[in-house]
Amino acid sequence: xxxxxxxxxxxxxxxxxxxxxxxxxxxxxxxxxxxxxxxxxxxxxxxxxxxxxxxxxxxxxxxxxxxxxxxxxxxxxxxxxxxxxxxxxxxxxxxxxxxxxxxxxxxxxxxxxxxxxxxxxxxxxxxxxxxxxxxxxxxxxxxxxxxxxxxxxxxxxxxxxxxxxxxxxxxxxxxxxxxxxxxxxxxxxxxxxxxxxxxxxxxxxxxxxxxxxxxxxxxxxxxxxxxxxxxxxxxxxxxxxxxxxxxxxxxxxxxxxxxxxxxxxxxxxxxxxxxx
Amino acid sequence: xxxxxxxxxxxxxxxxxxxxxxxxxxxxxxxxxxxxxxxxxxxxxxxxxxxxxxxxxxxxxxxxxxxxxxxxxxxxxxxxxxxxxxxxxxxxxxxxxxxxxxxxxxxxxxxxxxxxxxxxxxxxxxxxxxxxxxxxxxxxxxxxxxxxxxxxxxxxxxxxxxxxxxxxxxxxxxxxxxxxxxxxxxxxxxxxxxxxxxxxxxxxxxxxxxxxxxxxxxxxxxxxxxxxxxxxxxxxxxxxxxxxxxxxxxxxxxxxxxxxxxxxxxxxxxxxxxxxxxxxxxxxxxxxxxxxxxxxxxxxxxxxxxxxxxxxxxxxxxxxxxxxxxxxxxxxxxxxxxxxxxxxxxxxxxxxxxxxxxxxxxxxxxxxxxxxxxxxxxxxxxxxxxxxxx
Numbered sequence: 283x284x285x286x287x288x289x290x291x292x293x294x295x296x297x298x299x300x301x302x303x304x305x306x307x308x309x310x311x312x313x314x315x316x317x318x319x320x321x322x323x324x325x326x327x328x329x330x331x332x333x334x335x336x337x338x339x340x341x342x343x344x345x346x347x348x349x350x351x352x353x354x355x356x357x358x359x360x361x362x363x364x365x366x367x368x369x370x371x372x373x374x375x376x377x378x379x380x381x382x383x384x385x386x387x388x389x390x391x392x393x394x395x396x397x398x399x400x401x402x403x404x405x406x407x408x409x410x411x412x413x414x415x416x417x418x419x420x421x422x423x424x425x426x427x428x429x430x431x432x433x434x435x436x437x438x439x440x441x442x443x444x445x446x447x448x449x450x451x452x453x454x455x456x457x458x459x460x461x462x463x464x465x466x467x468x469x470x471x472x473x474x475x476x477x478x479x480x481x482x483x484x485x486x487x488x489x490x491x492x493x494x495x496x497x498x499x500x501x502x503x504x505x506x507x508x509x510x511x512x513x514x515x516x517x518x519x520x521x522x523x524x525x526x527x528x529x530x531x532x533x534x535x536x537x538x539x540x541x542x543x544x545x546x547x548x549x550x551x552x553x554x555x556x557x558x
Numbered sequence: 559x560x561x562x563x564x565x566x567x568x569x570x571x572x573x574x575x576x577x578x579x580x581x582x583x584x585x586x587x588x589x590x591x592x593x594x595x596x597x598x599x600x601x602x603x604x605x606x607x608x609x610x611x612x613x614x615x616x617x618x619x620x621x622x623x624x625x626x627x628x629x630x631x632x633x634x635x636x637x638x639x640x641x642x643x644x645x646x647x648x649x650x651x652x653x654x655x656x657x658x659x660x661x662x663x664x665x666x667x668x669x670x671x672x673x674x675x676x677x678x679x680x681x682x683x684x685x686x687x688x689x690x691x692x693x694x695x696x697x698x699x700x701x702x703x704x705x706x707x708x709x710x711x712x713x714x715x716x717x718x719x720x721x722x723x724x725x726x727x728x729x730x731x732x733x734x735x736x737x738x739x740x741x742x743x744x745x746x747x748x749x750x751x752x753x754x755x756x757x758x759x760x761x762x763x764x765x766x767x768x769x770x771x772x773x774x775x776x777x778x779x780x781x782x783x784x785x786x787x788x789x790x791x792x793x794x795x796x797x798x799x800x801x802x803x804x805x806x807x808x809x810x811x812x813x814x815x816x817x818x819x820x821x822x823x824x825x826x827x828x829x830x831x832x833x834x835x836x837x838x839x840x841x842x843x844x845x846x847x848x849x850x851x852x853x854x855x856x857x858x859x860x861x862x863x864x865x866x867x868x869x870x871x872x873x874x875x876x877x878x879x880x881x882x883x884x885x886x887x888x889x890x891x892x893x894x895x896x897x898x899x900x901x902x903x904x905x906x907x908x909x910x911x912x913x914x915x916x917x918x919x920x921x922x923x924x925x926x927x928x929x930x931x932x933x934x935x936x937x938x939x940x941x942x943x944x945x946x947x948x
Contacts, residue, residue: 354615388762390700391683391692408692411606411679413618414699418762425615426679428607433679516765526698529758529776533701533751540747544646548739551648 314381314400315445316467316491316499317454318474319374321511322484323461326361326372330453330462334359334376337441337452350512353377355425358438359453366506373511374453374462376438377402377423378491379499381467384522385415385424393435394424400467400499401440409435420495420517440499470501477503496521565725576935587924594921597914598676606679609914616903619677621911621919624898625891626673630666631756632779632890635787636794637663637713638749639819641742655809657720657939658798659791661930664713669926671706676918698758705752712745724937753783760897768901770852773838774830775897781827786890788820789883796880798940801931805941814871817879820886821867828860848904851896859889 331343340356351360352375359376383402385394393409396402404424411433415424427433441451454462463470474489490508491498494517502508509515601609610620640659643652675681686692687703694700718734757779760767767775795809835841843849863882870878900908911919934940 352615384762387696388699390694390697390703391686392694393692406680408683408686409680410683410686411681412674412677412699413679414697414759414762416615416618417760417766420765422616426618427605428610428614429605431603431605433605514765518764522762523696525761525764526696526758529698529754529761530696530701533755536747536750540750541743544642544743544746548646548648548743551646 313466313468314379314499315440316379316400316465316470316501317440317451318463318465318470318501318503320461320463320474320477321371321373321502321504323459324361324372324374325459325461326363326370327458328361329456329458330374331357331359331361333452333456334438337444353423353425353437355427355434355436358436362512364511366510369505371504371506371511373502373504373513375512376453376500377440378421378495379438379440380495380522381497381499382495382521382523384418384420384495387523387526388414388418390414397442399442399445401442401445402499403439403442404435404437406434411435418522420514420522467497467499467501474501474503493519495519496524568725572936587928590917591921591924591928594917594924597918598921600914601676601918606677609918610912614909616906617899617908619898621899621915622673622677622922624895626919626922627670628756628759628898629891629894630670630673631752632783632786632894633790633887634663634666635749635753635783636791637666637787638746639784639787640791641716642746645739645742646746652812652815654940655791655795655812657717658794658934659787660713660716661720661933661939662790662794664710664717665926665929665933667706667710667713669922671710673919673922676922698755698761702752702755702759705748705755709745709748709752712741712748715741716745720937720939750780754780757897760902763902766903767897768843768848768904769838770835770840770843770848771893771897771901773840774834777830778827778834781823781830782890782893784823785820785827785886788816788823789886789890792816792820792880792883793887798934802934802940805934811874811876813876813879814874817867817871817882820883821864821871824860824864824867824886828856828864831856831860848901851900855889855893855896859885859892863889 326348328343328345332345334340335342335357338358340358343357343360348363350362351357353360359374361372361374364371364373379400379402381396383394383396386392386396386402388394389409390412391408391410393405394402394415395405411426413424413426413435415435416422416426424435424437426435441449441453444451450464454464463473465473471489471492474492478485478487478489484505485503486505486507488508490502490504490513491500496519502513504511597609610622636659640652640656643649644656675684678684687694687700688707715734715737718737719731722731722734754776757775760772760775764772792813795813799809844853863885866878866882866885869875870882
């Protein structure tokens with residue numbers, strides 16, 4: 283061990299001691315990761331569902347059943363079939379990994395957490411199980427294990443553990459049609475816009491998730507309007523934390539103004555009383 | 559040491575029931591409470607799903623949150639209105655009702671915390687928002703939990719004089735008296751935030767809560783808490799007259815003033831609702847079933863009791879004021895249940911909460927009433943005490 287190596291090991295060891303990551307994530311980025319889903323390419327094979335269940339140790343999905351489904355505590359992603367004008371369109375559904383997630387801004391203990399890499403994860407060592415995240419999520423994604431004594435909030439976490447190891451999420455590797463593209467959000471929006479530009483008749487001119495709820499990590503392209511594909515249409519473009527900002531500011535204001543106003547009132551009326 | 563021993567002996571002697579045991583109320587409520595306690599044990603051994611059919615993936619909050627917490631907070635509004643009238647405005651004639659109002663709110667808030675505890679999936683993490691490094695400061699629920707804790711503390715401080723009088727400790731009583739006005743002022747501030755904050759919890763559900771209820775929910779929750787609190791005080795007065803015949807101070811004509819105040823705030827509420835509907839162009843919804851429900855709320859449970867209050871106050875008919883208060887309270891309950899359950903995801907089919915959930919919810923309220931009765935029978939709450947020199 284030469285002097286340089288010694289210093290390096292020392293520095294990493296010290297970093298570890300004080301809690302600084304000695305080694306950066308292999309996937310470190312200054313941008314959020316995301317996924318582009320091109321529904322025109324999806325053939326509904328549901329390989330992504332199968333891969334998701336394997337990666338997350340969930341029961342294998344019943345691939346024979348093609349009734350419309352919701353994500354659940356043991357299916358973090360589902361592919362639903364929509365029949366529109368004699369055309370079958372398949373839409374994958376999972377957590378949208380919003381840029382400013384409603385669930386995370388609802389959570390009182392930061393159990394729902396937007397990582398700097400993009401995935402929105404759930405941290406069991408903090409969660410109270412109050413289910414406010416489920417009230418807040420505009421896509422109704424977080425699911426609660428009602429029948430467990432140690433209930434967890436279950437949802438797609440964008441395979442955060444795999445991402446940290448430098449691997450891609452389970453679903454994207456399984457897709458045989460390249461209907462899923464993994465990348466940084468900025469790259470994906472560029473790809474999506476290019477596709478719309480080059481095939482103006484094939485796609486509706488809208489990238490779902492680009493602005494919805496303030497922007498999502500998962501982006502969708504489709505050949506028919508999104509509201510026909512089960513996407514909530516009234517989500518709006520406002521980031522969810524905006525809805526509560528006004529109230530949170532007024533809390534501080536009430537704390538400043540109310541006591542002084544009340545004390546003043548109390549004093550003023552007391553004097554009058556004594557004057558009588 | 560001697561003091562502590564004396565206190566423990568005194569406390570044990572006070573634990574014994576006073577009065578007749580086999581009253582109709584006891585006979586009806588005891589089995590319900592026992593069943594409820596059994597169900598609570600069942601909930602903790604089998605998971606939340608075992609008791610809550612209403613609580614599901616689509617409707618995460620069932621009766622315990624929707625009724626016991628959100629509705630209960632509104633009904634405890636008297637806990638800040640009456641102290642405001644007595645201590646801040648200095649209207650001393652309302653002093654006889656201040657302690658029962660504070661006690662109602664104190665017990666109310668303690669039991670909401672209990673209901674929340676039963677409803678939490680992972681209650682062993684209950685202290686995470688209070689201590690530790692996981693403060694979700696951007697969360698309204700975080701603010702709400704802190705306000706809840708501080709408010710219970712303040713209400714306890716406001717209630718301390720009654721406890722000291724029960725214990726018969728004069729020095730302690732003098733100390734407790736000094737705390738009251740400060741506690742009241744802090745408590746009113748906290749209460750404003752908690753009343754509005756319960757509504758603000760739903761600000762994050764703009765697509766899920768029906769627009770008629772969603773718009774300006776925080777302001778309406780706060781204003782309705784005023785007339786709801788006043789009405790509850792009127793009702794508690796009329797009930798305790800019958801139940802605690804031996805000690806109830808006769809509020810008599812005092813409730814006329816409360817009725818007047820309730821009527822005025824209801825007028826403000828109704829006017830703001832109309833402005834709100836016009837401003838957000840919500841007229842279209844009145845052709846839908848939810849719109850009709852909203853009209854029932856506004857006409858049947860705001861306008862109608864408002865007229866009754868006016869008549870009752872003008873002609874000094876106590877019965878009419880009490881009836882109006884009763885209808886108002888029903889209306890507030892309807893409003894809160896609409897927000898939390900009925901108009902929440904109105905576009906999905908709703909299920910009635912399961913019977914077990916209902917029994918547990920009722921049990922919490924009944925235990926609260928038992929605790930109220932236990933305290934009123936021992937401490938100077940309703941009976942005449944030294945309020946003249948307060």
